Amino acid sequence: MSLSRRAFAAAVLASALVVAGCGSADDSAPAVKPAATWTAPAGLSGDLTLYSANPQELTDDLVAAFTKASGVKVKTFGGETGKITAKLDAEWQNPQADVVYLASWTPVAKYAADGKALVYSPQDADKIQPGWADKGNAFTGRDGSALTIVVNTKAAPGTPKDWSDLTAPEYKGKVIMPDPRESGTAADLVTAMTIAWGKDKTWELFDKLFANGMVVHGANGPALDDVTAGSHAVVLGGVDYSAYAAIDKGEPLQVVSPASGTTITPRPVFIVKDSKNPAAAKALVDFMFSPQGQAISAARKMIPARTDVPAAAGTRSYADVKQLNFTWDQAKASGKDVLAEFTKRYLG
Secondary structure, three states: OOOOOHHHHHHHHHHHHHHHHHOOOOOOOOOOOOOOOHHHHHOOOOOEEEEOOHHHHHHHHHHEEEEEEEEOEEEEOOOOOOHHHHHHHHOOOOOOOOOOEOHEEEEEHHHHHOOOOOOOOOOOOOOOOOEEEEEOOOEEEEEEEEEEEEEEEOOOOOOOOHHHHHHHHHHOOOOEEEEOOHHHHHHHHHHHHHHHOOHHHHHHHHHHHOOOOOEEEHHHHHHHHHHHHHOOOEEEEEEEHHHHHHHHHHOEEEOOOOOOOEEEEEEEEEEEEOOOOOHHHHHHHHHHHHHHHHHHHHHHHOOOOOOOOOOOOOOOOHHHHEOOHHHHHHHHHHHHHHHHHHHHHHHO
């Protein structure tokens, strides 16, 4: 059933009233709590292990709601994409994870190509954003994050409108970028630029940025923390949801969607082929793509995969973000080589 904006808002309002009535004052909780609308299939049992590159609060919200509906307990391991892929790669002879949820498309595409993912198409797959499902149904993007320019309004000399604005003298020494070797979304952004613009134009931009004193450090979280603290004024390629969450807490940040285009990275989920509890794993994936699971992501400022679930108030929807002209199949094909070239040119 389609979930209209009006219906979603009504459900959110009703849930918010319930939370207010309980007197919750948890600062880490989202402003709204999506209504419980998903029904688990009968006969589920046992437990699951989920490896997740989500923000921990989002993972906790999803797991709590799924366990409440299904009775299946979920053990979690969290971390950035690089940390999780390292653990997966060390365990393929004896997999410990049942379901994996990463922040980057490219490594999951490789796992699928290597036959490590169970072929499964989640319920309501026809409602997912075009291009967010693997053609072989081995993995599916369940929510997305746009790569943006995040500005500390108290530290920046102005409001940039595009990537190239950050090469201007007034931004000298004021820009930080997440390290593409640690941040899968940053690596995806660079790859998408090379596909959309060509390498010459992309490297010309980064030549100017590095000549203007741009630094590369850590994954997305440390880069945002740095700018929030005022050590630098701008994040190039900051994930939108973290900045929106910080703004909600009163931080002096602004999220700019670059005029020339950017990426919305679909954050893919897949079931490990040798899962010890495939029935429960499929149910967890179905829950993630249900209106309830999608609304939980939206409440944490993610862009929903379902076209019938709206983005949270105060955030940009999928349609509101201008994207670079590329496909994820192209990114999968060239991402590894582009990252190696970027590293050699600027970080070696």
